[in-house]
Amino acid sequence: MEISEQLIALKERVINLKDKIQTEEATKNALIMPFIQLLGYDVFNPLEVIPEFIADVSNKKGEKVDYCIQKDEEPIIIIECKHWKEKLDLHNTQLERYFTFTKAKFGILTNGIQYRIFTDLEETNKMDAKPFLEIDFENLKDAAISELKKFHKNAFDANKITDSAGELKYYNEIKNLYEKELQEPSVELVRHFTSQVYSGRLTSSVIEQFTKIVKKALNHKINETINDRLKSALDKETEHQSINEPNKVQNNLRPEEIIVFQDEERGIYTTQEEVNAYEIVLDILSEKYEKERIVYRDTKSYLGVLLDDNNRQPICRLRFNRDSKYLGLIDAEKNEIKVQIEKIEHIYKYADKILATASFYENAE
DSSP: OOHHHHHHHHHHHHHHHGGGOOSHHHHIIIIIHHHHHHTTOOTTOTTTEEEEEEOOBTTBOSOEEEEEEEETTEEEEEEEEOOTTSOGGGGHHHHHHHHHTSOOSEEEEEOSSEEEEEOOSSBTTBOOSSOSEEEETTSOOHHHHHHHGGGSTTTOOHHHHHHHHHHHHHHHHHHHHHHHHHHSOOHHHHHHHHHHHOOSOOOHHHHHHHHHHHHHHHHHHHHHHHHHHHHHHHHHHHHHHHHHOTTSOGGGSOGGGOEEEEETTTTEEEEHHHHHHHHHHHHHHTTTSOGGGEEEEEOSSOEEEEETTOTTSEEEEEEOSSSSEEEEEEOTTOOEEEEEESSGGGGGGGHHHHHHHHHHHHHHO
């Protein structure tokens, strides 16, 4: 089994087991040790993985980091573990102390669900304040899988990882800033756009008024771009079939066979059936929400419908990539409840639940 398949299997394990795990030690055994193993390291070989690795800190002796991965009997990665319910923001300083007093080039802070990977890009032998790579097994992305492959025992090259870490760090920070600006535009961004379309004085009340306009305009433009790409892809597909298969018209294909958008590199294929189902969800929500606020993002496993293009506000998931169709409903705890449907029109049966989920995010705000 390839590492990408192992990571996806671990994702399912995390989702299925986390609520049953009560202690930090159980988190290590059930979630973190399997992660180390899938990277190719033998957790039962003390020459490769040392538990409770002594990392004496300044005048404190006997300080221990949970795991140290070694190569050629030299530390290369240290891992500090926490219970899966703990917030990692509280523990950066602890890992930083260990990092300074070991020879390891990389430090990982994890609760078994989230993994934050650090190095010393800004000052040699001093751990950066921010990780250059973050992994979330509840929202595992293809880009993260590609980066994790570099940490596999058979591929590990500290210099190559470090060379790409700087760009990756700032790339991820810019993406996060971009997402934040879409959700809550900063005053600087609002001023930038407003000053080019509004000739009056930019008072605080004007900035407040334009903050809503800028947010709506940016999100609307993104949705327009996505829809244009989908339409273009569908037009090309139709044109391709009319040229290469003159005796077979597009209408003879079932919706699940029509690919309206594809990203071969990430293995994502959006079908006409998924788009049709999304439009049903859109129809359900349109009685209370502007259509521009309801968007979808496709993944390898499902097509997710989001409120305000925010992946922290999932409304439902359309799982049509197998023989059976499933609608993933999201409860107030953001747990997914899968229900099997025979036809996409059956989504209307769950209109109340879909509306309730969207309302939950509105009320939370």
